[in-house]
Amino acid sequence: MRRSFVLLALLGLLAGPATAADIGNHDWRQHGEDSAERRYSPLNQISNDTVARLGLAWEQQADSRRGLEATPLVVDGVMYTTSTWSRVMALDAATGKLLWQYDPKVPKAWAKRLCCDVVNRGVAVQDGKVFVGTLDGRLLALAADNGKVLWEIDTLVDREAWYSITGAPRIVKDMVVIGNGGAEYGVRGYVTAYDMASGKQRWRFFTVPGSPDGPFENPELAEAVKTWDKDREWTGGGGTAWDSMAYDPELDLLYVGTGNGSPWARHVRSPGGGDNLFLASILALDPDTGRLAWYYQTTPGDNWDFTATQHMILADLTIEGKARKVLMQAPKNGFFYVLDRQTGELISAEKFVFTNWASHVDLKTGRPVETGLGTYKDEDKYVFPAASGGHNWHPMAFNPDTGLVYFSGREAGWVHSKHDDKWFAYGADNLSELIGEQQVPESTGFLKAWDPVQQAVVWEQALPNTWNGGVLTTAGNLVLHGTATGDFYALDARTGTVLKHIEVGTGMIAPPISYAVNGTQFIALMAGWGGPAFNTLEGDEALLRHDNAGRILAFKLDGTEVPLPPAVAPRGPLPVPPEITADAATLEEGRLLYVRYCGSCHGMYGSEPMLPDLRRMSSATHALFNRIGREGLYENAGMVSFADEISESQAESIRAYIVHLANSTRAAN
Numbered sequence: 001m002r003r004s005f006v007l008l009a010l011l012g013l014l015a016g017p018a019t020a021a022d023i024g025n026h027d028w029r030q031h032g033e034d035s036a037e038r039r040y041s042p043l044n045q046i047s048n049d050t051v052a053r054l055g056l057a058w059e060q061q062a063d064s065r066r067g068l069e070a071t072p073l074v075v076d077g078v079m080y081t082t083s084t085w086s087r088v089m090a091l092d093a094a095t096g097k098l099l100w101q102y103d104p105k106v107p108k109a110w111a112k113r114l115c116c117d118v119v120n121r122g123v124a125v126q127d128g129k130v131f132v133g134t135l136d137g138r139l140l141a142l143a144a145d146n147g148k149v150l151w152e153i154d155t156l157v158d159r160e161a162w163y164s165i166t167g168a169p170r171i172v173k174d175m176v177v178i179g180n181g182g183a184e185y186g187v188r189g190y191v192t193a194y195d196m197a198s199g200k201q202r203w204r205f206f207t208v209p210g211s212p213d214g215p216f217e218n219p220e221l222a223e224a225v226k227t228w229d230k231d232r233e234w235t236g237g238g239g240t241a242w243d244s245m246a247y248d249p250e251l252d253l254l255y256v257g258t259g260n261g262s263p264w265a266r267h268v269r270s271p272g273g274g275d276n277l278f279l280a281s282i283l284a285l286d287p288d289t290g291r292l293a294w295y296y297q298t299t300p301g302d303n304w305d306f307t308a309t310q311h312m313i314l315a316d317l318t319i320e321g322k323a324r325k326v327l328m329q330a331p332k333n334g335f336f337y338v339l340d341r342q343t344g345e346l347i348s349a350e351k352f353v354f355t356n357w358a359s360h361v362d363l364k365t366g367r368p369v370e371t372g373l374g375t376y377k378d379e380d381k382y383v384f385p386a387a388s389g390g391h392n393w394h395p396m397a398f399n400p401d402t403g404l405v406y407f408s409g410r411e412a413g414w415v416h417s418k419h420d421d422k423w424f425a426y427g428a429d430n431l432s433e434l435i436g437e438q439q440v441p442e443s444t445g446f447l448k449a450w451d452p453v454q455q456a457v458v459w460e461q462a463l464p465n466t467w468n469g470g471v472l473t474t475a476g477n478l479v480l481h482g483t484a485t486g487d488f489y490a491l492d493a494r495t496g497t498v499l500k501h502i503e504v505g506t507g508m509i510a511p512p513i514s515y516a517v518n519g520t521q522f523i524a525l526m527a528g529w530g531g532p533a534f535n536t537l538e539g540d541e542a543l544l545r546h547d548n549a550g551r552i553l554a555f556k557l558d559g560t561e562v563p564l565p566p567a568v569a570p571r572g573p574l575p576v577p578p579e580i581t582a583d584a585a586t587l588e589e590g591r592l593l594y595v596r597y598c599g600s601c602h603g604m605y606g607s608e609p610m611l612p613d614l615r616r617m618s619s620a621t622h623a624l625f626n627r628i629g630r631e632g633l634y635e636n637a638g639m640v641s642f643a644d645e646i647s648e649s650q651a652e653s654i655r656a657y658i659v660h661l662a663n664s665t666r667a668a669n
């Protein structure tokens with residue numbers, strides 16, 4: 001009798017409605033909530049029954065008008081997050097009150113070494129220390145209670161090379177682990193573990209060999225080098241570990257995703273062919289030694305910027321009746337992978353977007369079967385997915401209650417040009433010829449709920465822009481995410497029904513988190529659109545509706561309305577640019593230089609919404625063009641001098657191309 005009463009009471013606790021007393025305080029201590037990176041919150045005060053009451057708890061300005069990508073952490077009721085330029089903020093997680101901030105004073109000139117905005121994806125917190133990697137390649141430990149620098153080290157092997165750090169450090173045991181980016185700019189990738197207390201280096205794993213004859217700084221490179229043309233020009237190589245890591249304490253394996261080849265074109269990078277290990281790979285490392293346990297290469301001989309740095313989730317799934325310890329990733333290349341995380345064995349891989357470079361992944365060999373539609377050595381090709389990926393860094397989420405993985409991505413293609421050499425993105429203007437007989441999708445964004453056992457979509461939400469937010473899922477049977485168009489959604493995790501829509505105004509790319517303080521559950525995220533300007537779509541007015549002033553938003557039940565940022569006035573037609581006479585060769589030179597040095601911030605169409613649209617330059621700005629571009633006139637605003645890269649006559653070619661761009665846009669409208 002008594003036993004069954006206790007049992008009933010226990011059942012009541014487990015199944016009953018959540019009350020304030022139930023949830024108490026609950027932190028979000030790690031980048032992916034846990035080291036398996038599930039991004040699943042066990043909190044359920046905000047649920048599909050209550051989420052209609054969701055409103056604003058607090059907001060705090062992030063002093064930024066560019067992309068905000070960080071996952072905030074909440075440790076002992078304090079939120080630690082980052083804004084642009086690797087700046088760190090600590091806030092009271094219940095009220096949003098700013099406790100301290102720290103600016104590592106990244107030199108503004110570093111901005112030109114970045115493909116994809118002055119972003120940072122967050123900090124790691126452990127033992128009273130806040131760890132942050134900076135755009136210019138430093139790793140810092142700050143005191144969690146006041147932001148004072150405890151130690152600071154330089155992680156770069158070469159400060160002249162165009163390295164950068166945008167990713168969040170990860171804590172493994174008593175170490176802090178960080179990689180870097182820069183594979184668009186000819187660097188050699190590596191990941192390093194440092195002693196958490198002192199910053200002293202424990203080990204470093206280079207992801208690609210640096211020369212045919214060594215030194216092989218890690219012994220695995222002696223094998224990897226055989227997959228490269230030894231007569232290649234031995235610079236860079238790529239394979240940068242710029243974002244994703246996960247850790248399984250039971251198997252004691254650290255998983256690291258590696259990036260694309262550098263340069264992109266494999267016929268330039270390794271003319272004799274080869275898989276070019278360890279590009280576009282998932283590495284399983286022994287965290288004590290940095291030695292490789294196994295690897296799986298998603299895109300052998302990468303040719304398309306198909307990084308495997310995308311979010312990896314560790315989960316236990318039942319597949320064909322067997323319990324499997326899996327690792328899941330939806331990298332840029334368009335296939336959703338399920339691997340055995342103990343051995344690296346490929347369990348399954350299926351397309352999650354339109355993909356034309358490979359027909360399928362052969363389960364026997366574990367290799368994609370290329371179609372030839374992606375080979376652009378001799379002719380330009382329109383390749384799907386685009387270089388921005390079917391899915392990019394925007395974190396996914398795995399809900400163990402539904403067994404589904406949720407992620408935002410895009411249907412999009414990219415022109416790879418036969419002219420691509422050390423550089424990329426030369427593009428082409430004969431798109432309809434390139435498409436030819438192929439049935440290709442329109443560019444569009446989505447949020448998908450994916451069944452990793454069946455390898456099939458369960459439901460999806462169509463999104464108008466292609467560059468949207470990361471995802472959170474919760475025990476309240478919810479999926480939560482923000483979009484490029486400034487819309488925050490809560491959906492039913494099982495059905496995809498929109499249960500709550502909050503207009504935020506500010507575009508979002510970062511993922512939400514959830515935590516509880518004193519019995520109140522919060523959902524919070526960074527709002528501020530940005531990233532690679534190559535993604536902006538010509539005429540995408542939805543992106544321009546509101547000012548992009550970055551802020552941190554926290555929601556709770558029975559909160560208030562979210563104040564909308566000032567509306568952006570309709571921009572009107574392009575002004576008439578000054579007349580410039582330039583021959584076709586000058587315009588082509590200007591186009592290539594524009595793509596190389598201007599487009600990644602100002603946009604491929606000259607229409608990036610966060611930074612000035614160069615087609616709209618006034619005659620005064622035209623007159624100052626050379627001084628702005630080569631003398632650093634606007635350096636304090638982040639527009640640094642390119643005097644080392646371009647001559648005065650080249651600057652004039654770029655200006656001629658911008659005028660040409662403005663005139664062709666005007667003629668088309």
Ligand code: CA
Nearest residue numbers: 183184260305
């Ligand atoms: Ca890349």
